[in-house]
Amino acid sequence: MFQPVLQGQPKVTPSAGRVAQNLSALRVRPDHPSRAHRPAASGQTVDATSSNGAVVAPAPTEPQELQDPSPAPGTRRASPRINVIKGTRWEKGIPPVMGAHLMASGSVAPISVSKGAGQGITPHMFLYPEKEITNTSILQYGNGDSGAAGLAEIVQSAAADAIEKKGSFTLVISGGSMIKALAQLAADSTASDFSKWHVAWADERNVALSNPDSNFKGADEAFLQKAGIPAQQTYALKEGLPVDETAKEYEGQLLRISQQVLPRNSAGFPVFDLVLLGIGPDGHVASLFPNRSQTAARKGWVLPVSDSPKPPSERITLTLPVINAAKEVGIVAFGDGKAEIVQRVLEVQALPGSLPAQLVRPDEGKLYWLLDAGSAGNLRSGKWEDAKAFPRST
Numbered sequence: 298m299f300q301p302v303l304q305g306q307p308k309v310t311p312s313a314g315r316v317a318q319n320l321s322a323l324r325v326r327p328d329h330p331s332r333a334h335r336p337a338a339s340g341q342t343v344d345a346t347s348s349n350g351a352v353v354a355p356a357p358t359e360p361q362e363l364q365d366p367s368p369a370p371g372t373r374r375a376s377p378r379i380n381v382i383k384g385t386r387w388e389k390g391i392p393p394v395m396g397a398h399l400m401a402s403g404s405v406a407p408i409s410v411s412k413g414a415g416q417g418i419t420p421h422m423f424l425y426p427e428k429e430i431t432n433t434s435i436l437q438y439g440n441g442d443s444g445a446a447g448l449a450e451i452v453q454s455a456a457a458d459a460i461e462k463k464g465s466f467t468l469v470i471s472g473g474s475m476i477k478a479l480a481q482l483a484a485d486s487t488a489s490d491f492s493k494w495h496v497a498w499a500d501e502r503n504v505a506l507s508n509p510d511s512n513f514k515g516a517d518e519a520f521l522q523k524a525g526i527p528a529q530q531t532y533a534l535k536e537g538l539p540v541d542e543t544a545k546e547y548e549g550q551l552l553r554i555s556q557q558v559l560p561r562n563s564a565g566f567p568v569f570d571l572v573l574l575g576i577g578p579d580g581h582v583a584s585l586f587p588n589r590s591q592t593a594a595r596k597g598w599v600l601p602v603s604d605s606p607k608p609p610s611e612r613i614t615l616t617l618p619v620i621n622a623a624k625e626v627g628i629v630a631f632g633d634g635k636a637e638i639v640q641r642v643l644e645v646q647a648l649p650g651s652l653p654a655q656l657v658r659p660d661e662g663k664l665y666w667l668l669d670a671g672s673a674g675n676l677r678s679g680k681w682e683d684a685k686a687f688p689r690s691t
């Protein structure tokens with residue numbers, strides 16, 4: 298069995314096929330922002346054919362770009378194979394029975410918490426994106442640790458850029474496993490002028506801030522306090538309100554942030570510098586769940602959720618227009634447990650709304666997918682150029 302050995306890192310045991318596949322997509326980009334803070338590593342290439350099967354890989358936080366945003370002239374840019382079905386539109390919305398779709402495993406993807414075909418779902422305009430997202434990087438790190446280090450570098454780089462340009466940095470974070478990855482941010486208190494940071498939440502559970510389920514609590518303990526981000530610049534929800542009022546109050550908090558710190562785009566949505574999202578097994582991001590009204594919303598900044606499929610049931614969430622107005626958006630997915638949903642979102646075109654993560658398409662900003670060997674394990678990145686494997690509508 299082929300066993301790659303990363304220097305000083307725990308042994309990783311991906312399947313030979315997947316290794317071959319990942320190796321075929323391995324390219325280390327010299328100009329990646331994560332290199333901004335330190336000199337380029339050796340730029341070693343992986344010698345997959347070394348006699349004893351052991352492979353000496355480059356320094357752990359070097360991400361492999363699974364998609365080359367600047368292919369050689371005359372060659373097409375390899376991109377996530379979300380085929381575009383132009384000009385088709387179902388005025389009356391999607392037919393209720395089509396709420397699900399075939400997964401790579403052949404089984405029909407579940408509708409989360411379905412009350413039965415067509416029940417309790419919000420029909421979405423059967424509108425596929427007219428154009429592909431042009432500014433996407435799909436980064437694969439060796440493992441969760443190097444991924445967390447890579448995430449910290451992307452955040453610090455975005456912070457440095459924003460503080461230089463407008464004297465402040467606005468960061469939106471999510472809950473779940475991402476909080477652990479964010480702890481790296483406080484590792485080096487000199488890495489950024491944290492007094493210039495403003496932190497808000499992509500979604501929050503409608504619980505007390507001392508409640509273990511509170512995303513604020515998790516982030517506060519993981520890095521906000523350690524980093525010394527001013528309390529008046531961390532926008533936590535107001536406790537003890539019914540969820541509808543919590544959402545209104547939170548939207549009010551964000552609306553009161555000056556346009557110097559939080560500019561608005563031409564549609565009046567806030568332009569955060571960086572929005573970080575986790576992804577759930579059903580493809581939800583923030584608290585935007587499959588086939589839900591909040592996911593279809595095109596107005597408003599913050600919405601209440603009273604029947605979240607993921608406990609706790611009461612939450613508030615930013616809307617998609619707010620997420621897609623951001624300068625940069627990062628979807629963070631580490632570990633084998635994410636492999637199935639990552640493959641579905643990146644390689645299988647779903648009906649709009651049934652995989653909310655597929656609707657994360659920054660209007661003008663940049664989109665990063667931060668993956669590791671586990672979460673990228675089901676991707677067929679080596680075949681993204683293959684029109685048979687990934688047919689395109691245009």
Ligand SMILES: O=C(O)[C@H](O)[C@@H](O)[C@H](O)[C@H](O)COP(=O)(O)O
Pocket residue numbers: 471472473474475500501502512574575576577581582583584607
């Ligand atoms: O409050 C929440 O629950 C989150 O913000 C949610 O959107 C999370 O990011 C995903 O569910 C992924 O969570 P995991 O990474 O823990 O699977």
